[in-house]
Amino acid sequence: SAVISQKPSRDICQRGTSLTIQCQVDSQVTMMFWYRQQPGQSLTLIATANQGSEATYESGFVIDKFPISRPNLTFSTLTVSNMSPEDSSIYLCSVHNRTGAGELFFGEGSRLTVL
Amino acid sequence: AQSVTQPDIHITVSEGASLELRCNYSYGATPYLFWYVQSPGQGLQLLLKYFSGDTLVQGIKGFEAEFKRSQSSFNLRKPSVHWSDAAEYFCAVGAREYGNKLVFGAGTILRVKS
Numbered sequence: 001s002a003v004i005s006q007k008p009s010r011d012i013c014q015r016g017t018s019l020t021i022q023c024q025v026d027s028q029v030t031m032m033f034w035y036r037q038q039p040g041q042s043l044t045l046i047a048t049a050n051q052g053s054e055a056t057y058e059s060g061f062v063i064d065k066f067p068i069s070r071p072n073l074t075f076s077t078l079t080v081s082n083m084s085p086e087d088s089s090i091y092l093c094s095v096h097n098r099t100g101a102g103e104l105f106f107g108e109g110s111r112l113t114v115l
Numbered sequence: 116a117q118s119v120t121q122p123d124i125h126i127t128v129s130e131g132a133s134l135e136l137r138c139n140y141s142y143g144a145t146p147y148l149f150w151y152v153q154s155p156g157q158g159l160q161l162l163l164k165y166f167s168g169d170t171l172v173q174g175i176k177g178f179e180a181e182f183k184r185s186q187s188s189f190n191l192r193k194p195s196v197h198w199s200d201a202a203e204y205f206c207a208v209g210a211r212e213y214g215n216k217l218v219f220g221a222g223t224i225l226r227v228k229s
Contacts, residue, residue, distance in 0.1 A: 045216055
């Protein structure tokens with residue numbers, strides 16, 4: 001299984017600011033997935049990050065709010081822009097197994113609280 | 116559209132009792148099916164998965180799940196629950212036809228009473 005490291009693990013942010021979350025994987029992967037888990041809720045896919053192309057966003061999520069970078073096959077960042085209290089969530093990075101399909105492996109998540 | 120339903124938000128069982136968590140899905144393709152567990156403050160851990168073949172799959176920590184195509188279900192079971200099983204459980208579904216993205220159910224919180 002892949003080992004995924006996320007930074008920061010948690011942060012408290014002020015309204016109107018932006019925060020960038022980093023995701024590092026211990027192996028090269030084609031796709032990386034960013035999920036959001038709002039308090040007491042399930043996981044919702046924000047976008048799929050492919051190396052060498054723009055991220056693909058799910059309905060309800062836009063690049064201006066959640067810009068994503070994917071500079072190489074082991075790293076990605078998600079920025080939460082112009083934050084409001086509604087953005088308080090756990091943000092999770094995930095990747096597939098080595099075959100590129102099937103189950104996802106998750107990082108520990110980045111817990112953001114916006115005041 | 117793809118959807119996953121976990122009808123039970125909370126379930127409470129006594130330690131040593133059997134457990135069944137329900138999961139139903141609606142998918143326009145042959146699904147892959149998963150159960151994940153999330154303990155408080157932790158990330159998600161894969162319990163088990165179904166891709167094809169034997170419809171009864173075994174996972175870690177003594178869990179098993181049965182895929183029933185006719186009922187569009189993938190229920191999670193454990194014959195004897197331990198206090199350490201208290202956590203939130205998520206059913207997830209994916210398909211190659213949908214880019215292998217996983218759709219998650221709302222989750223079921225399991226409480227274990229001694």
